[in-house]
Amino acid sequence: MKPAIQRRYRPSVLSRLHLARLHSRLVHDEQNALQPYGLTAAQFDVLSRLATEPGLNQQMLADRLLVTKGNICGLIDRLELAGLVERRNDPQDRRTYHLHLTLSGVKLFEQAAPALEEAIGRQFELLNDDEMDTLLTLLAKLDRALR
């Protein structure tokens, strides 16, 4: 039973490790919440974005979600196959598609969204209003630094 060597990490590295592990756990938790609806986190993100900005094209959607258009292409393929999203042609520009939720896409999103919100609420319920505020401020500050 030799003790593991404990490195002393610098505060920034320690924060980064914590953040990575927390993120991993949050994602795992949310996958569970979405599973009953047959959605992955990435698919939900697409539905969510298209619910608020219908008609986006694939490149713009990729920019919103911070992923590549190649990734979006496959995601939309699967969502279209599942009948949740449709590609509509643009009469002005034949390179592009406008993405829209189908009726069942809207319905599924409206069921899944509250379930996910509730799961997220539970994840953060240990924080009081002040702490939540502080966290938001710090995250925003870091976010700004990397843009």
Added chain:
Amino acid sequence: MKPAIQRRYRPSVLSRLHLARLHSRLVHDEQNALQPYGLTAAQFDVLSRLATEPGLNQQMLADRLLVTKGNICGLIDRLELAGLVERRNDPQDRRTYHLHLTLSGVKLFEQAAPALEEAIGRQFELLNDDEMDTLLTLLAKLDRALR
């Protein structure tokens, strides 16, 4: 130019969105820092863990990194092929391997680690000591809630 519909999110959901975007940017940034060394973030994580806990088996390593053993299997395959890690047999238990860095694995890690630390330092340099402390506390609190 129709304005995008702005949903009003609850604080917990807003925090979660911020956190997801921040994580995405941090990862992207770190991939860039590791690229000169021919390492991905996942591969670096393996090297880092094996540097502090040599002799781990694949299941234990998977537990440490919060991933599955199936994932580790492929990761180690590639790292072994690159000559950075080796699998050593256990004379007592023929099911298991002990994982060790090779000499070049150690060397590469010792080059890449400071570069990554520096990148992480830059990511957090906008926070002063107090803020860093607060962030750590909040992350730890959330982390605990999900364990």
Added chain:
DNA sequence: AATAATTGGTATACTTATAAACAGTTCAGA
């Protein structure tokens, strides 16, 4: 008008991740 540069979507190859099934090994207990 002709050509060049940019843009949008797709295809391919690779890495990472999960879950589930599988094969061999170890070990506890009847």
Added chain:
DNA sequence: TCTGAACTGTTTATAAGTATACCAATTATT
């Protein structure tokens, strides 16, 4: 002893994700 449960690593199928190269369509430049 032998049988069954548990464990270790591998494989497979599926889903994301990147980077790169490509084609077709649009826009800018000369």
